[in-house]
Amino acid sequence: MPYEVVARVVAADPEGIVAAGGRRQEGELHLDLTAHVPVLGVQVAADAVVAVGDAEHVSGPIPSLRVPISWRSPRHPHALPVMEARLEAFPTSETTTEIAIAGQYEPPLGAVGVIADQRVMHRITSEVAEALLEAIAREIKNRRSLYELQGSAGSDA
Secondary structure: OOHHHHHHHHHHOHHHHHOOOOEEEOOEEEEEEEEEEOOOOEEEEEEEEEEEOOOEEEOOOOOEEEEEEEEEOOOOOOOOOOEEEEEEEEEOOOOOEEEEEEEEOOOOOHHHHHHHHHHHHHHHHHHHHHHHHHHHHHHHHHHHHHHHHHHHHHHHO
16 A cells, blocks of 8 residues: 555544554543464453554655554553554555554563563563554555545545
């Protein structure tokens, strides 16, 4: 999908794109995050509170779009990490766009958390981010035709 289309779709409703299927609860946006972790052979599912910032267009030789996002566990805020990340979109050709989630977190629980992170938590976090990215890509595709129609209608005026 062309970058201009992706950027327009995401910038029009960053929260709706990132948290499609989410729900408001006590003023916070909740999203069910799930991921299969092949190394462990388990399915991980958790309720997460998600925060989504405004889309930022970055100009330059390769334009890009960045949207700050974070998620945390409302049930286990001290036992699970808070992920601080950003959704990025940039063109890879005239007709294709790459989207990615780049982020970081501090393992909770001190030394125990560091060991847990080295053994398993980083895999779970990576799989959750990948599952979220796939959901974002689906939502962009779902909204694509609407924005392409609006764009072509606007160019006729």
